[in-house]
Amino acid sequence: MTQYDAIVIGTGQAGPPLATRLAKAGMKVAIIERKLFGGTCVNTGCIPTKTLVASARAAAVARRAREYGVVVDGSIQIDMKAVKARKDKISGASRTGLEKSLKSMQNCAVYEGQAQFESPREIKINGELIGAPRIFINVGARAIVPDMPGLDRVPYLTNSSMMDVDFVPEHLVIVGGSYVGLEFAQMYRRFGSEVTIIEKGPRLIAREDEDVSGAIAEIVEREGIHLRLNAECIRFEQGGNGPVAGVNCTVGPPDVRGTHVLLAVGRRPNTDDLGLEKTGIAADERGYIAVNDRLETNVPGIWALGDCNGRGGFTHTSYNDFEIVADNLLDGGSRRVSDRITTYALFIDPPLGRAGLTAAEAIRAGKRVLAGKRPMTRVGRAIEKGETQGFMKVLVDADTKQILGAAILGTGGDEAIHCILDVMYSKAPYTLLKQAMHIHPTVSELIPTVLGELEPVADSESSQAALPE
Numbered sequence: 001m002t003q004y005d006a007i008v009i010g011t012g013q014a015g016p017p018l019a020t021r022l023a024k025a026g027m028k029v030a031i032i033e034r035k036l037f038g039g040t041c042v043n044t045g046c047i048p049t050k051t052l053v054a055s056a057r058a059a060a061v062a063r064r065a066r067e068y069g070v071v072v073d074g075s076i077q078i079d080m081k082a083v084k085a086r087k088d089k090i091s092g093a094s095r096t097g098l099e100k101s102l103k104s105m106q107n108c109a110v111y112e113g114q115a116q117f118e119s120p121r122e123i124k125i126n127g128e129l130i131g132a133p134r135i136f137i138n139v140g141a142r143a144i145v146p147d148m149p150g151l152d153r154v155p156y157l158t159n160s161s162m163m164d165v166d167f168v169p170e171h172l173v174i175v176g177g178s179y180v181g182l183e184f185a186q187m188y189r190r191f192g193s194e195v196t197i198i199e200k201g202p203r204l205i206a207r208e209d210e211d212v213s214g215a216i217a218e219i220v221e222r223e224g225i226h227l228r229l230n231a232e233c234i235r236f237e238q239g240g241n242g243p244v245a246g247v248n249c250t251v252g253p254p255d256v257r258g259t260h261v262l263l264a265v266g267r268r269p270n271t272d273d274l275g276l277e278k279t280g281i282a283a284d285e286r287g288y289i290a291v292n293d294r295l296e297t298n299v300p301g302i303w304a305l306g307d308c309n310g311r312g313g314f315t316h317t318s319y320n321d322f323e324i325v326a327d328n329l330l331d332g333g334s335r336r337v338s339d340r341i342t343t344y345a346l347f348i349d350p351p352l353g354r355a356g357l358t359a360a361e362a363i364r365a366g367k368r369v370l371a372g373k374r375p376m377t378r379v380g381r382a383i384e385k386g387e388t389q390g391f392m393k394v395l396v397d398a399d400t401k402q403i404l405g406a407a408i409l410g411t412g413g414d415e416a417i418h419c420i421l422d423v424m425y426s427k428a429p430y431t432l433l434k435q436a437m438h439i440h441p442t443v444s445e446l447i448p449t450v451l452g453e454l455e456p457v458a459d460s461e462s463s464q465a466a467l468p469e
C-alpha cells in the first residue's frame, strides 16, 4: 500500500488549492478525480453557464440595438454550434490548465478513478489501496432526478447534459424556478426557444423576499418566458412531438407540451458511493457529511469541504472551505465557517446580488429591521444604460446599526453588492457607508443615499408591504 501524508478526493474548488498548499508545505499528497478535472464549476456549472449567459446577452443587446441608435443590418441569428464552441473553449482551457498544473506538481500524485474508503485511513482506487493519516473529501454534488410520475418514460436534460446541447430547443420546459432553472430559462429564451418554467411553489426563487421573487418574475415574463407556479403533482408522458408535462396549477391549462425537459430541482451530494459506511463518518439523511466549524468530520483526520458538507453550495463557499482548512492546519489559524456571511448572485440579466439576511429571515430572527429601497428607474447609471429593471434594498438592524443584508437586483448588482458585504465584514455601523463618497455615475453611488432613507419594516414575513417604492 502506498502511504501518503494526505489524500484529497475530488478536484472541485477546494481540493486542488488544498493539495497545492499541502504539497508546498512538504507533504506527500495524492489527489483523486473520477471524471473531469475542475468538477462542477469548471465543466457543468459556473464557467460554462456564465459563458452561455454572455452569448445570450449579446443576442439580447443586438435585438435592442435600434433603441441605442445602432443599426444592425439583417436579422439576428443564433449559431448554437458556435455558442457551444465558445463555451467549450473557455471551460476546456480551465479544465486542462488545472489538470496540467496538478500533474506537474512536485510531491503530488494524481489518480484518475472512483475513490472509495476501505477504512478511515485507506482509500481504494482502481483496485489499489492507498493510505494517509489525513483525508480531505471534496466530492461535490450532482443534479437531483426527482421521483415524478412518468419521468422514467421521457428523455430529460440536467445541467450536465445541457452542456452538450448545440441546437435551440423548440420548447424547453424547465422544472424548477430557482437559480439554475432561471439562468437556463433566460439564456434559452434569448437563444430563441419557447421556454416554460414549472415551479411547484407559489413563487420563483422562494428563499428570497417576496419583492425580489416578484421582480424576477416580471423580468423573465417580460422576455416571454411562461411561468407555471403552484404546479403540484407534476407528471410526464410522451406526446407526439415530445414530452408533455402535466401540471395541476390553479391557473392555466393542465398540460405543457414541450420538446425538451430540463430538470433543475436541486442537487444531492456525491457521498452515496464513497464507502462512508466503512469509516463511521456521520452524514445527514440527504447524504451531506456533518462537519464542525473547522470542517472536521466526526472521524479524526478526515475533513469534508465544498458542496458535500451542505454548508455552502457555491464555488466561493467551497474555496473558502479550502482557505479555512489550510489556514487552520498550516498557518496556526482559528478560522470558522460560521464567521462567513452568506453571499451569492443569480446571473440572470439584470443580475441579483445578495448579501446576508433577507428581510423575512431578519424578522424571523427577532430583529428590529430598517430598510431602504430604490427602484433602478431612479438610478442614473441604469437609466443611461437603458437597463432600469429591478431595485436595490438594504436592511439595517435598528438596535446595533449594523447592516443585516441587502439585495441588488439590477444592472451591476452582482458587483455593487460587494461594497455592502465588505462593510458587513468590518462590522462597522451603516452610517460609515452612508457617509462614504462613491463614484458617479455608478449603481454603488446610490447605496449611501438608500441608507439615508431607512424606514421601519413591518413585523411581517413580507418585506414588501412596509417599504416605499
Ligand SMILES: Cc1cc2nc3c(=O)[nH]c(=O)nc-3n(C[C@H](O)[C@H](O)[C@H](O)COP(=O)(O)OP(=O)(O)OC[C@H]3O[C@@H](n4cnc5c(N)ncnc54)[C@H](O)[C@@H]3O)c2cc1C
Pocket: 009, 010, 011, 012, 013, 014, 015, 032, 033, 034, 035, 036, 037, 038, 039, 040, 041, 042, 044, 045, 046, 047, 049, 050, 113, 114, 115, 116, 138, 139, 140, 141, 159, 180, 270, 273, 274, 305, 306, 307, 308, 313, 314, 315, 316, 317, 318, 347
Ligand atoms: C448550472 C450551475 C451553475 C452554477 N453557477 C454558479 C455560480 O455562478 N457561482 C457559484 O458560486 N456557484 C455556482 N454553481 C455551484 C458551483 O458549481 C458548486 O458549488 C461548486 O462547483 C462546488 O464545488 P465543490 O468543490 O464542492 O465540488 P465539485 O466542483 O462538484 O467537484 C467535485 C469533484 O469530485 C469528483 N468526485 C466525486 N466523487 C468522487 C469519488 N468518489 N472519487 C473521485 N472523484 C470524485 C467529481 O467528479 C468532481 O470533479 C453552479 C452550479 C450549477 C449546477
